[in-house]
Amino acid sequence: MLLLKAIAETQSACAQIRGEGHILGLVPTMGALHEGHLSLVRAARAECNVVAVSIFVNPTQFGPNEDFGKYPRSFDQDCTLLEHEGVDLIFAPAVDEMYPAGASTFVLVEGVSERLDGASRPGHFRGVTTVVSKLFHIVMPHKAFFGQKDAAQVAILRKMVRDLNFPLSLIVCPIVREADGLALSSRNRYLSEKERRQALVFHRALRKIEEAVASGEKSSSRLIEKARGVFAEETDVRVDYIAVVNPDTLENVPDVKNGALVAVAAFVGTTRLIDNVVI
Ligand code: AMP
DSSP states (O other), rough: OOEEEEHHHHHHHHHHHHTTTTTEEEEEEOOOOOOOHHHHHHHHHHOOEEEEEEOOGGGGGGGSSHHHTTTTTHHHHHHHHHTTTTOEEEOOOHHHSSTTOOOOOOOOOGGGGGTHHHHSSSHHHHHHHHHHEEEEEEEEOOOOOOOOGGHHHHHHHHHHHHHOOOOEEEEEEEEBBBBOOOOOGGGGGOOOOOHHTTTHHHHHHHHHHHHHHTTTTOOOOHHHHHHHHHHTTOOTTEEEEEEEOOOOOOOBBBBBTTOOEEEEEETTEEEEEEEEOOO
């Protein structure tokens, strides 16, 4: 397994891989890897004969009062996990390699980047689309793998790939959950035992919505009301948003007759978690 930190070196290694006729897959991550990330790696392994994983905690997607400084980092353990998965290349640049002094170019997918997490975390998706564009330019993968866990991110990246004609396919993999339903997230490491239990309210609320839809409820506002009722049972969990949206535009939809994305963000203590279900 190649471990590279320099952009130039990574570009030439990846150019050589493509030149040899291999199908190159990229799995972008911020490290602190868990089974959710590894599911993307396995999907990439299944579809590509060379797999690259990037590990980069991207400062431009964190707000000034967010957790960039304390975001979990477990680089050595991440490398061991990726080696076991048969990953061929890890790209793990330093911040000043990706953003040298004076870097002032950003990629923004207008409109859609201001919805859901983009509304609560101004600038977040501009940081995501900028770093993912850079990773695409550096690695030039044939296929890039992302998790449905970050459903808004997927919608925005799909649009970016289309709008900017990136010559690659974006592959979206299902949400990996713990046995009790909690969606895996690097930020789950912040949770105390009590908060970990409280965080199960996400799954209960989304299940409630699925059940309501299964028994014929179509109204978005009534579905949101039901989910809010479930969240109200956990007084230490503060809802940021519960939204029923078009999965491509992230705009609110009045009902789920044509399908919808139900997305939830809430603070468990000081930890902000997200989850979603597609109806
Ligand atoms: P992150 O390291 O949080 O930036 O995540 C890297 C990639 O892993 C993103 O495409 C995420 O959507 C994906 N991911 C994170 N958690 C999960 C999960 N529980 N199931 C599936 N994919 C996930």
